[in-house]
Amino acid sequence: MFNVNADNQQSTGNNVNNLSAIQEDETLHQGHSQFHVHKIVEQFCRNTHLLKLIEGCVQKFVAHYQDTKRPEDLLAPLQLRLDFVVGDLAKRAPQLLKLVIREPIQFAEAVKYAAFGLVRQQLRLLGHKPVDIGQLHAQWRLVGLQFHPNLLFDPGQQSFPLGLSFIQGILSAYTPPETLVLQTIWFCGSGCLRNALQTSSTDAPLCSNCSRPMSEYQKLRVLESYRLLAVLSISSVQSPRTSGCIHRAILARARDHTYDLDLKLGADYLLSGYFTASSAAFNFEICHLRRV
Numbered sequence: 001m002f003n004v005n006a007d008n009q010q011s012t013g014n015n016v017n018n019l020s021a022i023q024e025d026e027t028l029h030q031g032h033s034q035f036h037v038h039k040i041v042e043q044f045c046r047n048t049h050l051l052k053l054i055e056g057c058v059q060k061f062v063a064h065y066q067d068t069k070r071p072e073d074l075l076a077p078l079q080l081r082l083d084f085v086v087g088d089l090a091k092r093a094p095q096l097l098k099l100v101i102r103e104p105i106q107f108a109e110a111v112k113y114a115a116f117g118l119v120r121q122q123l124r125l126l127g128h129k130p131v132d133i134g135q136l137h138a139q140w141r142l143v144g145l146q147f148h149p150n151l152l153f154d155p156g157q158q159s160f161p162l163g164l165s166f167i168q169g170i171l172s173a174y175t176p177p178e179t180l181v182l183q184t185i186w187f188c189g190s191g192c193l194r195n196a197l198q199t200s201s202t203d204a205p206l207c208s209n210c211s212r213p214m215s216e217y218q219k220l221r222v223l224e225s226y227r228l229l230a231v232l233s234i235s236s237v238q239s240p241r242t243s244g245c246i247h248r249a250i251l252a253r254a255r256d257h258t259y260d261l262d263l264k265l266g267a268d269y270l271l272s273g274y275f276t277a278s279s280a281a282f283n284f285e286i287c288h289l290r291r292v
């Protein structure tokens with residue numbers, strides 16, 4: 001993940017000034033705390049169907065633990081599939097719509113922390129112990145965003161947008177499903193009765209009591225699958241012979257929850273998402289995928 005500095009905000013901000021549903025809101029400008037943004041997301045969840053969804057997930061989690069009483073089930077995952085509908089955002093929290101378009105990574109963080117706050121409140125109400133934030137997997141989508149030409153990414157311009165963008169293009173290749181490890185649960189085999197949670201690695205952690213490497217509950221590993229898509233941007237298809245320019249497909253990652261249609265090579269798709277940097281790659285992370 002990378003931070004977005006003030007200069008970059010200005011350059012992407014120009015693109016969204018024309019979106020009619022979005023109004024200026026000082027609360028999201030620099031100088032206001034992340035905490036304040038979390039509160040706005042939390043309030044939005046309370047005012048929509050999202051709160052019921054979160055409560056239902058926590059109730060299932062607690063019921064499962066009361067059923068089994070196994071200590072490792074205290075570290076079970078809470079998977080929240082949260083659809084943020086653009087119409088609801090425009091009506092109830094236009095400042096959030098602006099945030100998700102300008103800074104989707106910051107929005108994703110805010111969703112995670114706000115959901116975690118609501119999960120903790122619900123656990124308290126049910127008289128259950130608090131959970132680790134690593135157990136919470138907030139799979140959010142932005143649904144119903146209308147196509148807007150200002151947000152269309154043009155690879156010919158040689159500059160990656162930092163906000164939410166659209167890519168329209170032809171699916172030229174995709175990988176078989178690949179596996180993403182969301183979390184793993186571990187126990188100490190030396191009789192310490194300790195459990196541990198790992199979120200981004202499958203390496204054995206060391207026991208906090210005896211410092212020996214722990215063993216994994218293989219059956220409790222939480223996985224998700226994704227595919228990498230190669231999408232040839234529509235602009236390169238329209239002008240295949242620009243001199244001094246070699247067109248390459250854009251690599252995009254589609255996690256399972258971001259689409260529910262069949263992928264067809266050669267078909268025209270509209271992707272919404274954002275570019276993310278990791279130590280290994282600079283990829284387009286898909287928020288939503290649909291046919292054109």
Ligand SMILES: [Zn+2]
Nearest residue numbers: 188192207210
């Ligand atoms: Zn131990």
